[in-house]
Amino acid sequence: MVNWKYILGEIFLIFIGISLAIWFNNWNTSNQIDENKSVAIDKIEEEIRNNLRELVAARNINIKIPEAVEAYKEMRSETDGQVISSISDMQLFQKSFPGFLRINDSLRINDSIYSYSGDTQINLELPELSEIAWETSRHMGIANAFGYECLYELENMYNIQRLVQNEINKAAEALQTQEIARLLRILGFIRQYDAQLEADYISMLEQIPDCL
Secondary structure: OOOHHHHHHHHHHHHHHHHHHHHHHHHHHHHHHHHHHHHHHHHHHHHHHHHHHHHHHHHHHHOHHHHHHHHHHHHEOOOOOOEEEEHHHHHHHHHHOOOOEEEEEEEEOOOOEEEEEEEEOOOOOOOOOOOHHHHHHHHOOHHHHOOHHHHHHHHHHHHHHHHHHHHHHHHHHHHHOOOHHHHHHHHHHHHHHHHHHHHHHHHHHHHHHHHO
């Protein structure tokens, strides 16, 4: 005679065992996702902070390039390319824009005015704007666990960052080919873009804890 109570009891125990195994697996997976998500958020936050420092540091240096070029043009003679200036004005120029003009020789014109000859050098600061943490989170699927608003803001921020990086690459190319007028135009575009990017960085740093 078949012992249905025993069979049903075994089935019930098997069902309970499978259910517990599924629950434990889901719980373990959920914990792993939460852990990976927390690590990803920390790495992205660190990346944004580093990028913000790079952006501001580069801007503080590069913002002087158009000023230096303009000041240099005002002193430079259109006929022979010599720089005409008083000693005090030249000292002020060198202090304001160190390294831009390296004087090779000077010729006294009168009591206070000298003619200077030398070489100019533009030091373009190239910020390293990383998106490794963001791309890693996306490729591993961790970013899918972020909220929609968080994903939208992060994607928008990194898109602006790519625009800035692209203009920076153009600026480096213009400097390499000594296209100064083009370089100055590009630096103007960069100032507009990186002002927006800085605002996005700061806003994202305030919002990113909510991505958890």
